[in-house]
Amino acid sequence: MSKLYNTQKEITTNFRKFFSKYIPNIRKTQLNILPEIIFGMIQAESVSAFDIAKTLKDKFSLFSLIL
Numbered sequence: 236m237s238k239l240y241n242t243q244k245e246i247t248t249n250f251r252k253f254f255s256k257y258i259p260n261i262r263k264t265q266l267n268i269l270p271e272i273i274f275g276m277i278q279a280e281s282v283s284a285f286d287i288a289k290t291l292k293d294k295f296s297l298f299s300l301i302l
Contacts, residue, residue: 243274246270246274247270247271247274248270250269250270250273250274251266251267251270254266254269254270271291272287274291275287275288275290275291278290278291
């Protein structure tokens, strides 16, 4: 049995595509940050801002969103 694992970049990219398709008037800054926060919630299994920040500590920066 093989498992497929998606990377953070793949997951957040698909969230961005989803949001831009179904919420056409979303601002670019929201479109860049919201998928990362949702990914952090999934990884942390929590909605606490502290837990999300700990989870995304090394994986999220505004610089990575620009690239």
